[in-house]
Amino acid sequence: MGAGAVLYMVGTSKLSELGGLWRYMPWTMVFYIVGAVSISGFPLFSGFVSKTMTVSGAHEAGRPILMALMELAAIGTFLSVGLKVTYFAFFGKDSGKVAKEPPQNMLWAMALASLLCFAIGVYPKMLYVLLPFEVEYRPYTAHHLLETLQLLSFTGLVFFLLVKKLEPEPKVNLDMDFSYRMGAKYFMWFDEKVIAVLDAIWGEIWKILGLRALFGGAKASVAFDQVGIDGVVDGTAYGVRGIGGYVRRLQLGSLQLYIALGTAMVFIILALAVLE
Secondary structure, X not given: OHHHHHHHHHOOOOHHHOOOHHHOOHHHHHHHHHXXXXXXXXXXXXXXXXXXXXXXXXXXXXXXXXXHHHHHHHHHHHHXXXXXXXXXXXHOOOOOOOOOOOOHHHHHXXXXXXXXXXXXXXXXXXXXXXXXXXXXXXXXXXXXXXXXXXXXXHHHHHHHHOOOOOOOOOOOOOOOXXXXXXXXXXXXXXHHHHHHHHHHHHHHHHHHHHHHHHHHHHXXXXXXXXXXXXXXXXXXXXXXXXXXXXXXXXXXXXXXXXHHHHHHHHHHHHHHHHHO
């Protein structure tokens, strides 16, 4: 969070462009140092409890190589995060960048995290109760304290002896992202030189063979629709229309007359029968 606050307020996180920030961001510096010494495994901070417990576990499990690697990782963390960044960002030569403390919400977040780092360091049971198993571990033994102080003191001595060699330079350091960025570069080349060519060839084949077959099928479908389906439908419609016209003529003229004459003849016959 401290590094993020510097980036947010200064606009850069490059050490070669930072320096003298303790004048402008004193609280950020304090909270950053607390986090740095905690993650480096300083006594009285949470990192000391968790680091010594993990290293002791590797030792008891008979894993000396793993234990040595974790100790080297702790030394590297203290050298880079605890010493180099702290020194060159906050106490190094003033870069001329004028900054100020971050907003209150960021300061309170860093303060709370710093308080937790210190609280767990002085009262490790706060961490133990969160673990899925019962822990009976004592980090503050003479052996753990002496070993940690020796490693940290030696690392600090090496840093201040080689501080001139460790000055940040304005260059880009290769990180893990270099591997997949290079992979993406070659993938783009393969896509442009190989996949694009194959796609163009397939497109031409489709135009010559596929589209011609598709257009031929479409023409046959249109012809069948016009000659077959439309012929039957249109013929049926014309027939129904003719029958309807004939029936309509019967309804408008002679049919009514024939019915009237027939009815009159029936009445005449009935009248003659009654008179007889």
